[in-house]
Amino acid sequence: MAGDTSQSATPMDRLWQDTDARGVSEAALVIDVGGFEGPLDLLLHLARTQKVDLARISVLALAEQYLQFVDSARRVRIELAADYLVMAAWLAYLKSKLLIPQQVRQDDGPTGEEMAATLAFRLKRLEAMREAATRLINRNRLGRDVFARGAPEHIPERNGQAFEANLYDLLNAYANLRQRQAVTQVTIERRKVWSLVEARELLTSMIGEIGDWTALQHYLLDYMSPTDRVTATASAFAASLELVREGRLEMRQDGAFQPLYMRRATGRPGGPVSE
Amino acid sequence: MSQTDMIDALDPLDGPVTGLELEAERTAEALVFAAAEPVSESYLAERLPRGVDVARIMWRLVRLYAGRGVNLIRVEDRWAFRTAADLSFVIRRDDTEVRKLSRAALEVLAIIAYHQPVTRAEIEEIRGVQTSRGTLDVLMEAGWVRFRGRRRTPGRPVTLGTTPRFLDHFGLEEIRDLPGLEELKGAGLLSGRIPPDFRIPIPMSAEDLSEDEDPITQLDLEELGLLTPGGGEDE
Amino acid sequence: MSQTDMIDALDPLDGPVTGLELEAERTAEALVFAAAEPVSESYLAERLPRGVDVARIMWRLVRLYAGRGVNLIRVEDRWAFRTAADLSFVIRRDDTEVRKLSRAALEVLAIIAYHQPVTRAEIEEIRGVQTSRGTLDVLMEAGWVRFRGRRRTPGRPVTLGTTPRFLDHFGLEEIRDLPGLEELKGAGLLSGRIPPDFRIPIPMSAEDLSEDEDPITQLDLEELGLLTPGGGEDE
Numbered sequence: 195m196a197g198d199t200s201q202s203a204t205p206m207d208r209l210w211q212d213t214d215a216r217g218v219s220e221a222a223l224v225i226d227v228g229g230f231e232g233p234l235d236l237l238l239h240l241a242r243t244q245k246v247d248l249a250r251i252s253v254l255a256l257a258e259q260y261l262q263f264v265d266s267a268r269r270v271r272i273e274l275a276a277d278y279l280v281m282a283a284w285l286a287y288l289k290s291k292l293l294i295p296q297q298v299r300q301d302d303g304p305t306g307e308e309m310a311a312t313l314a315f316r317l318k319r320l321e322a323m324r325e326a327a328t329r330l331i332n333r334n335r336l337g338r339d340v341f342a343r344g345a346p347e348h349i350p351e352r353n354g355q356a357f358e359a360n361l362y363d364l365l366n367a368y369a370n371l372r373q374r375q376a377v378t379q380v381t382i383e384r385r386k387v388w389s390l391v392e393a394r395e396l397l398t399s400m401i402g403e404i405g406d407w408t409a410l411q412h413y414l415l416d417y418m419s420p421t422d423r424v425t426a427t428a429s430a431f432a433a434s435l436e437l438v439r440e441g442r443l444e445m446r447q448d449g450a451f452q453p454l455y456m457r458r459a460t461g462r463p464g465g466p467v468s469e
Numbered sequence: 470m471s472q473t474d475m476i477d478a479l480d481p482l483d484g485p486v487t488g489l490e491l492e493a494e495r496t497a498e499a500l501v502f503a504a505a506e507p508v509s510e511s512y513l514a515e516r517l518p519r520g521v522d523v524a525r526i527m528w529r530l531v532r533l534y535a536g537r538g539v540n541l542i543r544v545e546d547r548w549a550f551r552t553a554a555d556l557s558f559v560i561r562r563d564d565t566e567v568r569k570l571s572r573a574a575l576e577v578l579a580i581i582a583y584h585q586p587v588t589r590a591e592i593e594e595i596r597g598v599q600t601s602r603g604t605l606d607v608l609m610e611a612g613w614v615r616f617r618g619r620r621r622t623p624g625r626p627v628t629l630g631t632t633p634r635f636l637d638h639f640g641l642e643e644i645r646d647l648p649g650l651e652e653l654k655g656a657g658l659l660s661g662r663i664p665p666d667f668r669i670p671i672p673m674s675a676e677d678l679s680e681d682e683d684p685i686t687q688l689d690l691e692e693l694g695l696l697t698p699g700g701g702e703d704e
Numbered sequence: 705m706s707q708t709d710m711i712d713a714l715d716p717l718d719g720p721v722t723g724l725e726l727e728a729e730r731t732a733e734a735l736v737f738a739a740a741e742p743v744s745e746s747y748l749a750e751r752l753p754r755g756v757d758v759a760r761i762m763w764r765l766v767r768l769y770a771g772r773g774v775n776l777i778r779v780e781d782r783w784a785f786r787t788a789a790d791l792s793f794v795i796r797r798d799d800t801e802v803r804k805l806s807r808a809a810l811e812v813l814a815i816i817a818y819h820q821p822v823t824r825a826e827i828e829e830i831r832g833v834q835t836s837r838g839t840l841d842v843l844m845e846a847g848w849v850r851f852r853g854r855r856r857t858p859g860r861p862v863t864l865g866t867t868p869r870f871l872d873h874f875g876l877e878e879i880r881d882l883p884g885l886e887e888l889k890g891a892g893l894l895s896g897r898i899p900p901d902f903r904i905p906i907p908m909s910a911e912d913l914s915e916d917e918d919p920i921t922q923l924d925l926e927e928l929g930l931l932t933p934g935g936g937e938d939e
Contacts, residue, residue, distance in 0.1 A: 231573060234597025277598070315663040319595060322658045327579035329648040331570070336638045338567040339557035341738035343550060346505035347787060347795060357846045359805040359813070361616055361874045362609045365883060367807060368814030369893035375832060376902050398594070496794050498773030499787040503795050516794050538733030552734040559731050559751050560738050589890040606892040616891075619881045627887040 233281035236260070238317050251317070253310035254292050257285040264417070280396045283414040288313070290413075393430075394456075408456060486529075493521040494530060497548075507547030507637055544637045554640070573600075574607050578614065582635070582647055583659055586617045586628035591661065605629075613638065721764075728756040729765060732783075742782030805846075809839050813848060817870070817882060818907050821852050821863035821914055840864075848873065853917040863917055879907045 230236040240259045241251045264282040267274055291306030304312075334340050393414055418426050434456060437443035446455040496517055501508050514523045527541070527548055534541045539550050552560050570578065577600060580592050593599055608614040613635035619625040631644070641647065650659075657664030732748055749758045762776070762783055769776045769785075777786050787795050805813070812835055815827050828835055843849040852865035866879060876882065885904045888894045908914060 231576075231596065232598030311663060316595075316597070319658045320597065322653055322656070323576060323579050323583065323595060326583055326647070326649055326653065327575045330579055330582065330639060331575055333648070334554040334557065334640045335567055336551070336640065338561065340554050340640060341552040341560050341734070342505045343502065344738045344740040345784070347503035357803055357805050357809075357842065359810060359873075361876070363805070363810055364814050364817070364874060365616075365888065365891070365893055367810035368818060369888050371811045371814070371831060372902075372904070373894060373898065375830065376899050495771075495773035495788065496791055499791045499795055500773075502774045502785065503787050536730075538730030538735075539737045550737065552738050553730065556731055556734045560734055589887065600890065601892070603892050605890070609891065615875070616881075616883060617875070618877055619883075625880070627881075627883045627890075 233260075233278050234316065234320060236263075236278075237281070237313075238320055241317055251314060253313055254289065256313075257289045257292075260285050261289070268417075276392070277396045279417040280393045280414065282417050283393070284397055286413040286416065287408070392433075489518055490521055490526065490529075493517045493523075493526050497523070497526050498530060501541065501548050502550050504549070507544045507549040507633065509547045511546075513548070542640075543642050545633050545643055547633060549637065551640075568607075568611055570607070571604070574604050577604055578608055578631075578635075581608070581614055581629050582631050582644070583650065583653060585630035585644070586620070587630075588620060588626040588628055590626060592629075594661075611638075724753050725756055725761060725764075728752045728758075728761045729768075732758075732761050732765060736776065736783050736785055739784075742779045742784035744782050748783070805842070806839070808836070809842050812839050813843050813870075816843070816849055816864050817866050817879065818905050820865035820879070820908055821855070821917055822865075823855060823861040823863055825861060827864075851920050853913050853919050856916045856918055860918070862920070879909060882907050 230239065237256060237260060240263075241256055243259075244251050244255065261282055264274065264278065288306060288309050292310060294306075336342060415423050415427065431454075434443055434445055434454075438445055438459075441459050444457050444459045447453070448455075497513055500513060500516060510523055510527070513527075517523060517526065527543075531541045531543075534550070538553055538556055540553050542549055542551050576596060577592055580595050581587055584591065584595070589600060589605075605614065611634075612632055614629055615632050617628045617630040620628050635641075636643065644650075653659050731752055735748060735751060736743055745758050745762070748762070752758060752761065762778075766776045766778075773788050773791055774785050775788050777784055811831055812827055815830050816822055819826065819830065824835065824840070840849065848867055848870040849864055850867045852863045854860040855863055871877065871879065883891070884906065885894070885902070888904065913919060
């Protein structure tokens, strides 16, 4: 809710000058990866240290902070979870789009501004939900602040049903049963390399649908250990081709050794639908 | 709020009260009082004398109990007596444990409440993190969250929503009473898409900005070394 | 009797009521209401504002509730709310007490829902145990399961399926609304450690007969009538 009043009217020039006025000597950021619920949570935390309304944050500065954090973590050889690295790749991509002056728009990809707005919107929405959750949990709660009849005298019948069961009980019973019967012991080997497709999936859950041409791969490779790069590129490429064949992905490359762009396939009639 | 409005609005109904209505009042009182769970209006209607206006009876009772230690409250179309919230500190017992929710579970609950009907994918998109096993489980077991149905979109994902018990637990008459719901909706924060007026100004140069970055200090790095990597798991 | 005497006897105490006393009344009301057992006067005295006359408060409450649907009564030296005796006929426990469905019944019901049309032999194969006679009976009695038809295979086993009432009870619009593998996983009901070939069927419509099913005829029903509830014979 913070800032739905201020976001629209503020002239943008002043906004960015504002940032200079802010104290630079913020308390040092405490980085506790274990304490964050994923990269978006970490970004929200970083944004808060900017001490401004989320509608006015400097996305570029935020990206820079995040990338610095990831770099430092890697320098001290902390193994970051894949989703942190994917977010880093995306932010690096975003950063490059924001820094490079508007190129001749050779394609319909989202502008850096649009991507930044998307990120800011998601951060703001997540923060709004956090606030809502706090307000919810601080309400007068049944059994803590407000009490029901301590000695109920009867249970009202429910729609004349003689048996009680809810959907959750039913599904739970089914899932447990099927799982019990599926005795096969499976141990999934830990993956060394995640494919670009996996990266996209991770990113989609972090940032939302990537509908337009994205050249994530290029940036993603920066965040892989050199030994993994070759295999990652190979498996990512193979996986993407598979997806293209299934009609779920479109790829584009402007020239040899140029970044590989990809986007979700659109409007392929009758194609299998991905979840 | 809306209860008070309703009470005021009913004032004109004050008029003459028939003996039948008084009897209906007593009966309704007894039925709701006896139960621990909210009692539906149809359940009451079946048991009250024919021809009485159940809603009028109930609202008269709401007013009657408004100032007392026990209040009549409404949860969707159900009625229940609950102790007055201001007496919380007296009634609260040491042994009454309310369910402790993890931060993740609370966040998921809020998202389900405010965005319902909502799919798991949408929840994950909002939180930017996968919902761990057990998080939804806790909410389902508490009886606050339920499967609502399936979205009529490709893949037909299951949608989640809250239950009447959720409303009862958090003292809400209906979903519309969720705190801040209207503002959030107005700000476009309950939609999957960026509202059209949501724009982020973009800096012209990189130099100006480095000043509002907090550099990573040696201290941070030391702390990093202490901490376990690969977090992001909720629960 | 003695309560009435007491009320009469208290009339002289009517006098002025202080704000403190009104507060004490509210608190006492809430305490007695929320307690799982009748509460003693000393329990109340500990929690009511200091200096109030607990007995006087309680007897004032007795009188306040005397004509209502709920009465404050004294059981030995403890206090409790009870629905008025003359209304007991409305309150009395419903004959059909709501019973929780057994785990076996839930499992069978779930299998029928997901795998319909399914024969009894198939259910047993999935569960790995014999289904006791009573289990299906319970589900039939609840009106959630029905005979759909007969499979066009040797022995022409009877196929089972769910009823509209099943959908209604579980809040499903159609049988296809049952969550699939991914949703079950997402809800934390299935662990990640499942074999790759693990499948959950997409339930067939409860209405239409499948290709290898014959409708159930009157004759079949008569035949089944002999077999189902009483005789432990199946298939």
